[in-house]
Amino acid sequence: KLNFTSTLGGQTFNSPFLNASGIHCQTAEELADLEGVKELGGIVTKSATLEARAGNDKPRYYDLAYGSINSMGLPNSGYNFYLDYVQKEHAKPTILSVAGLSVADVIKLLKEVQASDYQGLTELNLSCPNVIGEPQTAYDFETTRKVLTEVFSFFTKPLGVKLPPYFDLVHFDQIAAVLNDFPLTHVNTINSVGNGLVVDVEKEQVVTKPKGGFGGLGGAMVLPTALANVRALRQRLNPSIAILGTGGVTTGADVFAHILCGAQLVSVGTQVIKEGLGVYARLEKELSDIMEAKGYTSLEDFRGKLQVM
Numbered sequence: 001k002l003n004f005t006s007t008l009g010g011q012t013f014n015s016p017f018l019n020a021s022g023i024h025c026q027t028a029e030e031l032a033d034l035e036g037v038k039e040l041g042g043i044v045t046k047s048a049t050l051e052a053r054a055g056n057d058k059p060r061y062y063d064l065a066y067g068s069i070n071s072m073g074l075p076n077s078g079y080n081f082y083l084d085y086v087q088k089e090h091a092k093p094t095i096l097s098v099a100g101l102s103v104a105d106v107i108k109l110l111k112e113v114q115a116s117d118y119q120g121l122t123e124l125n126l127s128c129p130n131v132i133g134e135p136q137t138a139y140d141f142e143t144t145r146k147v148l149t150e151v152f153s154f155f156t157k158p159l160g161v162k163l164p165p166y167f168d169l170v171h172f173d174q175i176a177a178v179l180n181d182f183p184l185t186h187v188n189t190i191n192s193v194g195n196g197l198v199v200d201v202e203k204e205q206v207v208t209k210p211k212g213g214f215g216g217l218g219g220a221m222v223l224p225t226a227l228a229n230v231r232a233l234r235q236r237l238n239p240s241i242a243i244l245g246t247g248g249v250t251t252g253a254d255v256f257a258h259i260l261c262g263a264q265l266v267s268v269g270t271q272v273i274k275e276g277l278g279v280y281a282r283l284e285k286e287l288s289d290i291m292e293a294k295g296y297t298s299l300e301d302f303r304g305k306l307q308v309m
């Protein structure tokens with residue numbers, strides 16, 4: 001039997017698989033579905049904002065052979081719904097994803113989480129690319145430091161951050177220099193590759209309505225970017241900060257690659273939309289087969305051990 005267990009923020013995850021925040025985790029029904037997926041190690045909520053949001057105009061999601069583009073705009077039921085949900089009894093650990101449209105909103109939201117009885121993990125989404133007029137906070141290193149300084153002046157529960165992809169090695173150095181100054185349990189990397197554009201040549205038109213068709217990219221096409229961000233941050237962050245790998249997972253080999261680059265847990269988003277929640281059973285089987293073929297019995301046998309030439 002393979003050992004898939006790991007601990008994070010005081011919680012035990014019996015499997016390395018997570019749902020990517022935003023995919024099949026916005027409503028009570030979707031969250032109940034996730035509870036029933038035995039291969040899932042934990043449940044991540046849709047990023048919650050102070051007030052409920054309808055999100056951007058539709059169509060705001062489009063499926064591609066090589067991935068997806070989305071411009072959802074943080075549609076969610078408001079943080080009270082998700083904070084109530086995560087405080088209920090669950091067979092799996094939960095990660096409460098939260099997002100603020102301003103620093104003040106983030107502080108107000110996290111003060112409510114701190115004051116609640118919730119003992120699980122919280123993840124601050126600093127990287128949504130789709131709120132019209134809002135920047136991806138984590139591309140502004142000074143603001144990120146400012147936000148985390150204020151948050152950790154009162155927040156004592158397990159907290160991670162969801163990061164956008166970076167594309168410049170100097171930017172990996174700069175964001176790591178900020179994050180290493182705070183007692184984070186984890187970073188979750190990557191969020192979608194922001195502001196891509198898909199064109200329907202036959203119609204001579206964009207495929208999503210918000211923002212003139214600009215949206216976050218996910219799925220197979222972002223795997224190399226996701227792996228680079230997992231690897232670069234694993235090389236730079238304090239060992240006390242775990243890495244959750246998100247982005248581009250369609251096969252067990254992709255899960256293996258994320259873990260080889262340093263991921264402790266691995267999220268699946270676009271592929272859940274394409275294949276349904278049965279994808280987790282397939283990924284677990286494929287990962288297990290790869291591990292057995294290589295003689296590995298535990299994720300620790302190869303985590304973070306990517307070889308360079």
Ligand SMILES: O=C1NC(=O)NC(C(=O)O)N1
Nearest residue numbers: 072073074128130192216
């Ligand atoms: O952080 C986010 N990343 C995305 O790719 N989309 C959602 C959204 O637009 O709500 N949020």
